[in-house]
Every structure is written in structure tokens, then in C-alpha cells.
Amino acid sequence: MRVDADSSAAPDAGANPAHLFAAALIDELTRAGVREVCVCPGSRSTALAIAAAQHPGLRCWSQIDERSAGFFALGAAKATRAPTALICTSGTAAANFHPAVIEAFHAHVPLIVLSADRPPELREWGAGQTIDQVRLYGTHVRWFAETAVPDADPQMLNYAREVGCRAVAEACGPPAGPVHLNLPFRDPLEPTSASAESEIAATDRGGQAYTRVCRGVQTPQSADVERLVELAQTCERGVITCGPMDAEPEFRAAVADLAAALGWPIFADPISQLRSGAHNPGAPVLANADLFLRDERVAAALDPQVVLRFGATPTSKSQRLWLERCRPEHLILVEPEAAWNDPSHLASEILRVDPLALCAALNRRVTRSQAESPWLQRVLRAEHCTAEVVERCIADEGELFEPRAIRELAEGLPDGAILYVSNSMPVRDLDAFLPASSRPLRVLANRGANGIDGMISSALGAAASQSKPVVLLTGDLALLHDVGALQAAQRHSLNLSVVVFDNDGGGIFSYLPAADRVDPEVFETHFRTPHGANLGDIVAGFGAGFERASSWEHFRAAFKSALATPGVSVVEIPVDRDRSVAHHRKIDRRVSEALALQFGNSRT
């Protein structure tokens, strides 16, 4: 709650121009597709909040904490694949959106931030709650605009409407991403008794968007398609990698068909949407690449001529190291959002085309099937051998640990659920241990900036904005980082099931080289950061359910109950960090041993 508290009563002659401006702008946002908006309380933003709250086409989520609001809107935009808006007052309120804005920028999520501001004559003059909001998010927006101070000129409403249309268009891209409108409002801030709705109707184009925005499809040029087809049909050793992307069914089907036709395996990131769901059953979709590529001998033996990548940089570190080691002659990145995701600096070709259009064009032209090629058989042997080893390791292990938890989770998830997964260890474990499956599952993660902030809020936004069940898989630190977000769940009666791997701190650090090289006390205090917090007590304070699993049976029952219980339910899987590290390393070792029989022994 942030207040300027210095507005004074206005004479009641017509609607307040600030409210007309806000009403026209908000009206246009809804026509362009915005359905969800997070409203953070404040005084300077009065006109925006009222316009949003009174618009029948919007669902308004009141949020006390702007940082949580930012991630809530991000999660909603991701889950609904629609632009989502954020409203806040002046001051540090808008700065609290910054982490979510950065994530949205890198993950190409259409967020529209509407920050109210003081008018120019009050900026940098010591007025309360006034900061420099101009370009507050720096380079992390697709469009920034400082709007005019609303006045009584009716032309102002044409401008407000077109700003609304343009904000959505810029946010939706390509490239998609956040837009920041900084909106100065002069006192008085409160509405008059006149109706803004009737006054803005004059500029209404009969329920249509004020400015219709038509986007083309980035269709690949035929010469490029020919070249790629030629390449694909002459290179046996090809791989399709699908990195993090929110692939829709049409693309999934098309890329699976392409892989089947070419006989190229798909290395499917857990957040690519390719690993689960019923696409072409003949397509070689792999789930174990992260594991088998950890073995250097295997990675060297699986030496591709062509890698065609869709989506962002894959989660798998072993996949990155494999590319750096093999240096494929053709590393072709499909980048429809004009990104350049190539931290290894190996790309031979960037295709700024629509992924579906590209797959469709290639599928129309590809004739020769290499489905039975020795290359594919070799890759599939690594895949199947790894899957078998993992299966055995997991079956052997009665103790609670992450790899088996991933399997249990995958089995317990309802069809069509959304799994929101936190960065750090959960997404890595998901990459390594989520099996391929024909059951539909949508996996979301904040892989733009890979932060662990805003996880609960992101999942709540996803849960609030659509009807599918949402499950958050997180570590204990990410849970604690955003635990205040549970307030919003309570206020809005939102449903969310949370599975938390609790290893009392930052388990991932135990996997780093630094773990052995840093003074143990410094390592504990500043890297591992055991917090000793009782997650159950903390989440109970926010009215959330909590269960600490003591066995796999217990976990299954608790998870089932969490899914069936309204509100937020947290199921904790307590993990001993040292034993967990040992378990993970044991799996790696067993995979290596099994693969050594086929690919030679890399670990002596």
C-alpha cells in the first residue's frame, strides 16, 4: 500500500481526464487480448485501478507485494499464452516488478507494465514516492513509452487507445516480451461522478480494436528450405534438439514427423513440451540425453554432422559440453524471437523463421527416410541402456531422493496438468529423470534468466488464469525466497499443489568444484546456506496445507490428497544432501559402466 495522499477534490464537471485516459487505454488492452491484470494498491494509480476493476473483460488480481505480482502476471501470461498487465503506483513499487520484467524479456513473455507516475513538474523535486521511472527496466523491455499527462483534449483518447493497441502488439512481438508504459497523472486523482465509460464511447470503434494489428508468419524462403533438405538428406548423423519452448501441439506433431522422416533423434528438453504427449509414436524422442552425454566417451562417440535446434538454450549442461567437444559442422538454430542463443559460439546458421512453418516446409520436401540408420540405432542404444540403468537404480532405492521423486511425480500428475518447475536442481533433475511419455503434460519454467525468485507467484499466476491443475516442483530455497506470495493464494482462494525437495539449503552447490575447494565453514554459511526453517510452520502460517513425506507410499497419498484439496498444499520430500549427491553420482557411474560395454570406458 503506497499513497501520496495529496490529491484534492475536483469540481464535478465531466469525467476526470486521467480517468478517461485510463479507461480508453484499458479498454483497448482488453480488445487486443489482455484478460488478466494484477493491480497493486496505490493512490497515484487510482485511475488505472478503477478502469481495470470496472472493465467487464478483465479479471483483476489485487496483490499487495509488487514483486509477487510481477511473477504472478508472468505465470498467467505463460499459462494462457496471452498478454497480461500489471498496474502499480509511483515509487519503488515499479522497481519490485523488475525481476519479473527481466525474466519476461528473456523468456519472450508478453507483460504490459502500467506504472503510474507523478507529472514532470514533481519529479526530482523531493516530492514523496517519486523516483526516476523513465526507462526503469533499461534494456529489458520491447517498448518503453512515457505517455502524455492526460488533459481534456478529446484527441487524447485516440492516443490512449492507440497506445493500448501498440503496447499489446509490441509485447506480442516477435520478439515478444515486456512493455513498460509510464503514465503520469496530475492531481486530482479521484474520479468525478461523471461516467468515464460514456465519454470514451465516442472513440470506440464498435467493439473492434481501435487499431487492428496484423502479423505475418515468418515463412522460410524456398532456397533456404532446399538447402536444408539437401543437407538433411545427405547427412545421416543428425540430431534435433528441442530446448525450452512452449511448443503447441501443431509444432510438436510437425517436428516429431520430421524426426521420424529423417531418422534423427530428438533430444527433448523437459521444458520443450516434446517429452510428454501423443505426437508421432514413430518419432525417436529421447529423454535420457542429459544422462548419457555426461559420459565423455559416449559424448565423443555420438558425433553429429548436423544439429538442428528449436527453442532456447537447452537446460542440459552435458549437452552443451557435448556440442563444444564435437563442434558439429552444422549447428542450425531456429530463432523466431530474434534471439541468438549460442553461448558456445558454434552456430553455423540462424534461422529467423517460424518453427512450425519450417517443419511443415521440410516435411513437404523430405523423402528419404533414414529411420533405420546405424547412427540412429547407436543413439537409441545409449538412450535405452540409460533408461534401463536408471530404472534399476530407482527401483533399488527405497530412500527418498530426487530421481525417484520425479518418476513418482510424473505418474501422479493428472493428464493435462501444468508442472511449473523451479530453476537450480529441480529443473536439472527433471531433465535427467523425467521419462518420455505419451500422457499430456505441460511443463513451464522461468528459463529466461534462470532465477529462483518468484516461483510460488509464477505458479499461482498459472493456476489462477486457467482451469488445468497446476503443480509446482521447487527446492526449499526457492520456496522460501517467495514464501510471502502465499498471501495472495489465501486472499484469492487459489489452488496449487507444491512438491518441495527440502535439503535445507542450496543443494546444487555440493555439485560444484568449489565445494571441495572452499573453507568448509565459509562453504556452509555462504553457499550451502542451511536455514533450519520449518517449512511446515511457515506455510501453515499462510493457511496452506503441509505434509512431510516419510516414504514413497506416503508421498503418493499426500500428493494425491494435495491435488484433491482446495487451496495450497505443500508436500515436502526431505532429502539428505550428502546422500543425495552420492545417489546422483551412483546413477552416473552405473550409466557409464553400462555404456562402456557399447561405447568404450571413459571413467576409469
Place this chain on the structure above:
Amino acid sequence: MRVDADSSAAPDAGANPAHLFAAALIDELTRAGVREVCVCPGSRSTALAIAAAQHPGLRCWSQIDERSAGFFALGAAKATRAPTALICTSGTAAANFHPAVIEAFHAHVPLIVLSADRPPELREWGAGQTIDQVRLYGTHVRWFAETAVPDADPQMLNYAREVGCRAVAEACGPPAGPVHLNLPFRDPLEPTSASAESEIAATDRGGQAYTRVCRGVQTPQSADVERLVELAQTCERGVITCGPMDAEPEFRAAVADLAAALGWPIFADPISQLRSGAHNPGAPVLANADLFLRDERVAAALDPQVVLRFGATPTSKSQRLWLERCRPEHLILVEPEAAWNDPSHLASEILRVDPLALCAALNRRVTRSQAESPWLQRVLRAEHCTAEVVERCIADEGELFEPRAIRELAEGLPDGAILYVSNSMPVRDLDAFLPASSRPLRVLANRGANGIDGMISSALGAAASQSKPVVLLTGDLALLHDVGALQAAQRHSLNLSVVVFDNDGGGIFSYLPAADRVDPEVFETHFRTPHGANLGDIVAGFGAGFERASSWEHFRAAFKSALATPGVSVVEIPVDRDRSVAHHRKIDRRVSEALALQFGNSRT
């Protein structure tokens, strides 16, 4: 916890240049006065975290949530009046500091942000946890520097040391404020077994600062002093206003002497440090100006010729409106930090001089005392009459409400305590109802950007960094906004007493004109935002004590117990918002009625 997890083992030939650079930089920060540093876990920041943790001159506060860390460092810097550092890894981590950085900028608090970053070749290439950190805080820093990627050149250490010295110098100003160093580190990130300490010793200047920075005092020029003395001695109707400032004893004594000599009243903001403490007992220090200036007739009758202001824009809205109404011929602002705090655009003179030096110079020259002037008597009549009315209103009222709570709090605070007060209603109530007193009390608030974010963290930072007891006075929304910060209190066993006015939402909105003009449902949902949260349950989850006061006697006992109990103890004062508004308005009315007898009736 944020991790890149892609560093690889380094050969052990000498210390890692990244660690040498970090060790030299951190060493210099401590020589320049940094004593407290918040360290947020991460991998890219390994060298910085280790250097800080191993430096004997630093206290390192491990913090999981960077937003909380930012405000914790802010509170520590304010409480200790010393530059304080922040360390984080790459990605959104640094963006979470943004709100605290903005507050530090506007409040002139020396914060030094050290953000680790990927080296240039990995930025904007889709590497994990990589955002654009260059000038991340935009215009809200005193100095930004992107440092060089550390390499083995020994000259690099001279540079690292001088960067450290300069960072502190720039942060301490004037103008003081935050500094952002963005520090790229290339793999490997972990230390070698070689000792960084011995290798950086070569550039050590025998325990002295590498570069000593000498600051002058902004001494006023004699012609300006003469002019002011002339003005002061010819104008009877003068007022000294002290806005928010962390005035030290010497300044307080000097300005009190000046006021006593000139016979000018001091309108003492609650955060000016003038309202409490033993300065010149003959100085007319006023505590009730905010209340009596609310009466328009009184405000008009107290028409000053000269207003000499120290500190930032006063908290009091009625004082601002009084100046705008009276338009004093001479509005003289003392702005040592080169700010220009004049939202009403009335300043006739800006003095960029040291406030103490100015007072001392004036005191040496002022001869004529106007201590008995009719003007001063008139102002003091308003002050005393208001004080009496408030005293009676408070004594009449057995119900729990804020004005009396402020009195009870002031009486219950131990001598020399720090009271950290939240923005929104608490600071306004403190302004209106904190009586003048000779007992020492230090009041801190985040009046740079006036946000309600980071209040618990700020107070915890103050409590952690010095030995005086700290009490936080906050509303329920500010408490909830930063409630996750209680984790840090638990982890570090910090002591803090919290008094929370709980009116279930944003009480301040009930005082705004919008309250009567907005659809009641919209007003409730998006302005008042009742959250229904059980504060007791929530804080108990973090191991904090909680007591809900049911009477003044109960409050006194609970507050006393909170002060005596280790850890965090929260004492809630439940307030009915509508009755609270009525109580506040009744006091205003009674003050007006009493003053009408002397100044004419402004409210009919």
C-alpha cells in the same frame, strides 16, 4: 540460491586471478570503512563471497532473498552511518536489490552493490542466468563501473584496490548514495589452493588505504553568512523546519542554539532527530506543527517571512500546504547532498553547504535575540494549545488507536533506542503524535522513496549492525510485504521488537478523497485490500513471538516483554479502520475548536 554450475577445475598454479581481484577489492572496502556486508548465495560470485567471508574486518550476513538483503544493508548503513556492501551472483539476483538501491539513492545512503556477472563473451548469447547488468539501476546510482575481467597481470590488483577506494568515496559523497560495481568473472570460479592473501599483500600499503580520500567541508562563504544574519535579524517571523535527516548531536545542538538565539521555532519532523534528545532546553522545538497547521485559519495566521529548512522534504502534508498558501518571501533550503527538495517550487535560496558549518557560522554572528517576540509567542500558543487538546483526547480514549499508541510507545522505548518507522500511516501518526522529549531517541525511516517495501529487513539491518535496541513501528501491509525477511532474523538470531498497527489493509486510503468517490466494492478490493491474514500465525511460522494487545495495560506489558525477549517479537495493536478515521478526525476537530478561540474559526 543461484548457480551457473558450469565452472571446471583449474590447475593449481598460483591463486585464481578472480580471487586475487576480489580479495584486493574487498580488502580496500574495509580499509575505507565498510564493516557489514550482505552475501547472497551464488556461483558466479564465488570469489567475492569467499573474500568477504574470510576478511577479518567484515561481518558477513548471509541472505537468501536479495530484496531483503538490499534493505538489510540499507538499514545497517543508516544505523551505523557507514557504507555497507552487498554481494550477489548474476541474473535477476541483482534486480532484486533495485528497490533498496532506489531508496538509498534518494535517502543518500552509502550502499555498495557488487554484482558478479558473466564475462562479455557470454552476455546476450543465451547463457544461463545472464541478463544485462550494465547500468541496471539506471540513474539511481552515484557511480556505476563495469570492471575488467580479472587476469594474471599484477597491475590488475592496483586497479582492484583503487576501485574499492573509489567505490566508498563515491558512495559517501556528497552526495552520498549507492554505487554499483558490475564484476565479470570468467571460469574457473573456484579458488585454487594458493593463498590469495599472500599474493595481494604486495599491493598492500601497510594497512593503510591504497588511495586515501580527503573530503573538504562545504563551509558557507562569509558573504552568504552575512546576508543570512542580516535577514535573520531583521525578520521576526522566522521558522526553522527540520525535515527527515539523521542529525548528529553537534548539529542538533547548533540548530537548537540558533533557534533559541533567533527566537524562531523549530518545526521538528519526527525523523529529524530534533524532537527527542537533550539539546538546548531554551530552544523552541515544536512537535505539534503538523496538527495545528491542518487548521487553515491557523496556518494563514502563522505567516512566516523566512523559512530556513534543514533535511529533506518534511513528512507533514499540512506543512507543505501551509508554505504553498503563505508563500514566504524567503524559503531557504540547506541541501548539502545537492538535492533540490522543493516539490512546491517556492525556494528562494538553496544553500549547498554543511548544515553544522552553517549553524556554527550563524551562531557566531547572531547577536539580537528575539526569544520574546510576539511571533514566537503566537506560534508557541498554537503548539501548547494543540498539545493540551491532544493530551485530553488521548486520555479520554480507552480504545486502542494509533495516537495513543504512539505515546505509549514513546514512553516504553528504552533510552537511546532506534525506532524504525514505516511509511504510509505510521510515519504520519508519528509526526502528529510523537511528543517532544529530552530523552534520547533515534528515529529512522525510508523517506527516500517512501515505499512500504523492505521494512522488516531495514529494521533487522539496523538491529544487526549496532548494539542499541531497535523497534519497528509498522502497519500490517508493510509487515506482510516483507514478511519473508523474518527468515534472516531466525538464521542470524537477531533481536527486534515490532509494533504493528493492524487495520487489516491499507488504512490510509480511507483518508483520501477517492474513498468517497470510488465504487465501494472496487475501493475495498483494490485500495483498502483487506487481507484477512492472521499475522500471529504467519510470524509464528518464522519462530517470532506474537502478542495481540487487548488493552493499553496489555500493550505496555507485551511491549516490555518484547524488548526483553531475544529474537523477533511482534506486538499487534488491532485497529478498527472506520473508528480510527473517526478518532483522528475528532482530534483535528477539537484542535480546531480550541485554536479558534485564538486564531479565528476556520471550520464551521
